[in-house]
Amino acid sequence: xxxxxxxxxxxxxxxxxxxxxxxxxxxxxxxxxxxxxxxxxxxxxxxxxxxxxxxxxxxxxxxxxxxxxxxxxxxxxxxxxxxxxxxxxxxxxxxxxxxxxxxxxxxxxxxxxxxxxxxxxxxxxxxxxxxxxxxxxxxxxxxxxxxxxxxxxxxxxxxxxxxxxxxxxxxxxxxxxxxxxxxxxxxxxxxxxxxxxxxxxxxxxxxxxxxxxxxxxxxxxxxxxxxxxxxxxxxxxxxxxxxxxxxxxxxxxxxxxxxxxxxxxxxxxxxxx
Numbered sequence: 001x002x003x004x005x006x007x008x009x010x011x012x013x014x015x016x017x018x019x020x021x022x023x024x025x026x027x028x029x030x031x032x033x034x035x036x037x038x039x040x041x042x043x044x045x046x047x048x049x050x051x052x053x054x055x056x057x058x059x060x061x062x063x064x065x066x067x068x069x070x071x072x073x074x075x076x077x078x079x080x081x082x083x084x085x086x087x088x089x090x091x092x093x094x095x096x097x098x099x100x101x102x103x104x105x106x107x108x109x110x111x112x113x114x115x116x117x118x119x120x121x122x123x124x125x126x127x128x129x130x131x132x133x134x135x136x137x138x139x140x141x142x143x144x145x146x147x148x149x150x151x152x153x154x155x156x157x158x159x160x161x162x163x164x165x166x167x168x169x170x171x172x173x174x175x176x177x178x179x180x181x182x183x184x185x186x187x188x189x190x191x192x193x194x195x196x197x198x199x200x201x202x203x204x205x206x207x208x209x210x211x212x213x214x215x216x217x218x219x220x221x222x223x224x225x226x227x228x229x230x231x232x233x234x235x236x237x238x239x240x241x242x243x244x245x246x247x248x249x250x251x252x253x254x255x256x257x258x259x260x261x262x263x264x265x266x267x268x269x270x271x272x273x
Contacts, residue, residue, distance in 0.1 A: 002127045002128045002157055004128075015147050015149065016134070016150070017137075017149075018152050021036060022190075022240070022241060023186055025248065027256065028264070029247070029256065030253050030254060030255040031260070031264055031266055032248070034269065043094075043267065043269070044094045045094055046096060047101060050089050050095055051086075051106050051109075051172075052172060054086050055082070055114075055172065055214065056170055057081075058078060058081050058082040058085060059170050061081045067126040072118075075115065075118050078118060079111055082114055083107065086106070090103055116214065116220050117214060119222070120222035120223075123158065124158040124161075125159045127165065128156070128157040130153050131157055132151075132152070133151065133153070133194040133195075135193070135198065136149060137149065138238050140238040140242060141242075146245070148241075148245060150193070152190060152191070154167055154195070155169050155170050164203070164208065165200055165201065165202050166209075166210055167188065167210065168209075169188060169211055169212070170212050170214070171211050171213050171214070172215075173213050173215055173216065174215075174216050174217070175217060176213070176215055176217075176221065176223055177211065177213050177215075177223065179225055179226075182209065183227050187211075188211065188229065189236075190237065192207040192229035193229070193234045196234060202228075205230055205231060206229065207229050207230075208227075209226070209228070209229060210226050212224055
């Protein structure tokens with residue numbers, strides 16, 4: 001049984017950085033500035049952000065029910081939970097649906113993805129659902145802890161028949177993910193490092209990661225991609241985080257014009273500068 005070592009409440013008074021912070025800065029430093037430094041009011045809410053949040057909450061509902069009851073909840077209850085959460089998260093909010101999308105089309109896609117998940121997933125022993133962590137980050141140059149802590153929440157931790165731990169992260173994708181793509185994703189690296197720091201490993205020095213991918217193709221699909229992380233990867237993460245923190249400290253909040261601009265909720269204020 002994995003006991004929680006920290007809770008989000010305990011993060012409030014500390015210097016901290018999360019996977020979302022790092023990812024946002026790497027996509028666009030100026031977006032990071034508006035979102036996390038100035039607290040700029042977003043011009044709209046991207047539907048993909050709300051959609052992802054609701055899907056994660058519904059899958060967490062599935063695993064919690066399974067852990068508590070010892071059996072799968074009915075698919076109908078999963079869909080009911082999704083519909084209720086989707087309605088609640090979109091009601092009265094400025095969600096920017098486009099001409100080709102709508103609240104209803106996203107709801108239909110979500111139901112189709114959940115059906116694929118329900119049919120395809122083969123749960124193992126559930127150790128923890130939405131597991132919060134707070135771990136130190138080490139200076140890759142001189143050693144010792146940095147002032148910032150790395151915080152976040154792991155979607156799911158399972159174990160197999162031999163007691164080996166597996167980190168599972170839910171993702172959505174527009175096409176099937178190649179096995180090699182998993183190696184380059186920031187999520188798995190951050191979560192494997194966190195569990196390693198807490199002393200929970202799959203083997204002596206490796207942690208097994210699994211991406212549960214909801215594939216948003218015309219015929220929706222579900223796939224699982226496995227890969228390992230080890231100490232060499234964690235040193236690379238430490239360098240990555242230190243470089244990002246130093247850039248933030250220097251005030252390097254330049255715009256990165258490109259694919260992310262189209263759905264950026266700070267586009268108007270950014271382009272007005």
